[in-house]
Amino acid sequence: WNNYSMSFRARAPQDARQVQIWAGFRHYNRDYRYVVALRGGANNQLYLARYGAEGSDEMLDEIALDFTPVPGVWYDMKVVVAGEKIAVYLKDEEAPRIVVKDKDAPVSAGGISLGGSYLPTEFDSVRVEPVEASALDGVKQRPVMELTQEDKQAKRIRQRSAYRPFYVPLLYKA
Numbered sequence: 811w812n813n814y815s816m817s818f819r820a821r822a823p824q825d826a827r828q829v830q831i832w833a834g835f836r837h838y839n840r841d842y843r844y845v846v847a848l849r850g851g852a853n854n855q856l857y858l859a860r861y862g863a864e865g866s867d868e869m870l871d872e873i874a875l876d877f878t879p880v881p882g883v884w885y886d887m888k889v890v891v892a893g894e895k896i897a898v899y900l901k902d903e904e905a906p907r908i909v910v911k912d913k914d915a916p917v918s919a920g921g922i923s924l925g926g927s928y929l930p931t932e933f934d935s936v937r938v939e940p941v942e943a944s945a946l947d948g949v950k951q952r953p954v955m956e957l958t959q960e961d962k963q964a965k966r967i968r969q970r971s972a973y974r975p976f977y978v979p980l981l982y983k984a
Contacts, residue, residue: 812836812919813943817888818936820848822881822929827851829879832926835889838917842866845926846889846898850879858898858908866916870896871908884934892945894918905952 814835822829828851837843841863849855858870879885888899890906894913897906924933 811921811938811940813892813941813945815888815890815939815941815945816922816937817886818924819884819886819934820924821884821932822850822879823932824882826881826929828929829881829883829885830927830929831879831885831887831931833887833889834923834926836891836915836917836920837923838920842917843920843923844870844891844896846887847927848875848879848885848887848900850881854878856898856900856907858896858910860912860915862916866914868912868914870910870912873907890941890946892941893943895946895949897946897949903952905950907952909946909949909951 816833816835818833820831820833822831829848830850831848832845833847834843834845842861844858844860847857849857854875855872856875857872860866860868860870862868886901890897890899894911894915896908896910896912898908899906922936922938924936925931
């Protein structure tokens with residue numbers, strides 16, 4: 811497989827510590843593949859990378875989410891790979907959150923893989939459909955929302971007021 815669309819629904823179970831949804835595409839073998847991840851917890855980002863042996867790993871994009879993924883909630887994801895381009899969509903959004911061109915790719919074909927996190931993930935409605943090599947021509951990335959200085963300051967104040975230190979209980983008696 812080389813030009814295709816992979817879509818699925820996934821969630822972390824309700825009792826999971828955080829959301830870590832990972833999937834692979836153009837999975838040639840264990841050394842050469844692409845991965846996409848919806849990362850919650852301390853990361854709170856959409857992540858796209860190429861894994862490859864002998865120094866061909868590359869971080870392709872990593873963008874902050876405008877929401878916090880929550881365990882128990884289903885998230886729709888779609889990845890389109892067409893020629894040298896890759897697009898990653900979330901939910902039912904018209905424009906992809908990530909669009910990249912990977913002209914240095916060591917592989918251009920391979921299957922899909924589900925999972926890859928150390929945390930449990932449930933998948934549903936997995937679909938793979940062929941697309942034309944030109945399917946992503948002219949597709950633009952969804953605009954990234956930039957915070958104003960006032961919004962950044964308000965967020966900083968809100969985060970700092972919510973901070974609570976972690977206390978380790980006494981592990982042994984002296």
